[in-house]
Amino acid sequence: MAAFYGQKLLLRLQACQLAHLRRAFLASAPEDCKQVLGRNEPRKKRGKEKNLKQQRGSLDLDSSWEKRLSSVVTPLCGLPYEEQLKVKYEKLKSILQTVTARLKELGADHLETTQMPDGICCPLKPLIPSPIVNGYRNKSTFSVNHGPDGNPKTVGLYVGTGKGRNIVCVRANHLLNIPQGHFQVAQCYEELLHQSPLDPCLLFHTGGHWRELIVRTNRKGDTMAVVTFHPQHLNPEELSLQKELVKDFFAHGPGTVCGLSSLYFQESVMTRCSHKQSPYQLLSGEPHIFEELLGLKFRISPDSFFQINTAGAEVLYQAIGEMSRADKSTVLLDVCCGTGAIGLSLADRVSRVIGIEVADQAVEDARWNAAFNGISNCEFHSGKAEVVLPQLLMSWPETQPLTAVVNPSRAGLHYRVVRAIRNCEAIRRLVYVSCKPEGEAVRNFLEFCCPPDSGKKLTGDAFALLLAVPVDLFPHTPHCELVLLLAR
Template identity: 65%
Template sequence: MARGLANAVTPLWRLPYQEQLQVKYESQRKVLQTLASRLEELGIDAQKPGGLCCPLQPVVPSPIINGYRNKSTFSVNRGPDGNPKTVGLYVGTGKGRNIVCVKANHVENIPSKHKQVAQCYEEFICRSPLDSCILFHEGGHWRELVVRTTSHGHTMAIITFHPQQLGQEALATQKALLKEFFTCGPGAVCALTSLYFQESTMTRCSHEQSPYQLLHGAPHIFEELLGLKFRISPDAFFQVNTAGAEVLYQAVGELCQATGDTVLLDICCGTGTIGLSLAHRVSKVIGVEVVEKAIEDAEWNAASNDYRVVRAIRNCRSIRRLLFISCKPEGEAMRNFLE
């Protein structure tokens, strides 16, 4: 089962790292071949030798390849032994009706601190008289755990809880028990910097829809990246590999060919990491971000906004160089490339 989880979470784990990089390179080559073919269908002759529409650089290796994740999301569901309060990662599919939750103890890209918090959370919910919430309509309360860590040694835990029909007094009791467990009980070994609690009646819930409630510690954790200090909130986006992000942003700096009079427009800037890391090279940084509040169809909204952003970029004659950064170029980004 541990091997099945490793295959699902880190599918290249059996290969030496240099071979993993080659697999990633070939994957990106296929993306560019697809783009060239799609452009040809539209009557644009974009193919160069090798069937690509542009040069493809070698994959830049990450300085850290084990335990690099600064954020992990653990689910609560039935484990291989049938325990419905297992805290781990999913193996299987909903379509195949073979989903099982497996502890992440042997997953190499998750740091030991994350695994420790997950184990303590499992101990807490196993002690709790309240059930785990596997299917919303079947009841139960305890749901997923998010753990965030930084190079400063900060650890933030965010626990999601389905309130079902519980009143405010009962909710207050559960929050007090959770705080006690992680500050005075067995969970104190985790030395949490921040403990958050979120009541959620949906799969994903923003702070605007249901606020993150600070039960213990500081409201933020802090990370350093390229000599800059960043404040991280519970729901803030931050690249999951900090050392890898530094390599990425250095590559972006070289590609953007910025000069002293360049204005950098950082669209979908998130916490501003890219714009700030390049600020010393340019005359001005303008960050643009859309904060989604209580939207019913977040996926449609994000796709709709994405299209308008690309159209606005194309219509702006002042933009001389565009760098498009995508974590998944083989997916929705292909439409953007064509545009």
């Protein structure tokens, strides 16, 4: 098996295949895609524009798809940042109005809506802006699929959906929220794919190997890249060869311009694989990158959760600390703790921190972070929160008060987690951090604040919403973090 095709031969093969791929792509593309590509316009109009398109080459094509991708990934990028904050604030106010109305229907107590403007049951503070507006992401995930020109080895982000069968992969080097260093790694990965005789894995059942690319960076400029690869039926020797080719490309070939500090390879046979399901294999460099946040140093592994906006995360954690009102009498329960950033940043204020996280690697990082920073009053438990937390709280004495901080994914908290917190009378104060408050988090808010319901096994006293503080970690997008203080 040849390591790589010769560059000139590859270019000739690509040139021969391009027209065929483009025709095949357009044949299956939906009408809106064809219109953008100019294939469904009146013949007279196409004739008038022919000369102009010849002059501009592919610029119109690229520009149209760039705009479409921007409208999907960064739909607010056309607004001044102050206007973006206003749009998000109004959205959050509407969400809290909905929560308040639902709680009224459920007969919840402590709803002081008559004293609150806009019909919400707690004060909503002004949105705290992100310290960095552009290029703030420290993690990006790039996909591989057909580009606008039909090339199946295009590395970028998706426009369209699998359900609609109209996915197009568009290069993302124009997006304002992704740093240039991430684009550079993505472009080099695409060059690697073009040099490889192996096909990309677009659909698992149709074969192919090359899959997505993950890029992580820190504020010092260290860069970690994770290449995801479907092994299909390759034998161990063939797999080893591919790993060597990836390593050589980034260590000695065109990929050296990326200056990677860590290069990983993961053999993945499903959409998402954890380290436990399919270990990340270090090809070169250091096993981790490190980040400093609020005076602490954090170790980050390939699949560890770490807020994607580091400067914004510092603002977020400071707001959480103020809302928790933690002091030396506080035992802090940090649910969905990731690498331990929230608990560790508050450790010097409290008597003890108990963290729970499902990702094994993140728990290892959290324990390392505590030890490295000389923090001895933190413990971290590995496992699903819906399994670990009920067992932990079952024997917790009511006389020892707990303050809980929960920072779940967009899916919100599992019902058993809500039930365990609600029914533990020792938890008098709860800080809920939501990156998608309009989604499943609303269900969580209602479950925490509704009257006791024996049918749902929510027997503990209801929490009351006291304060809402939004923090913008995602400029140019509709999203932000909403921090809610609940107490009873």
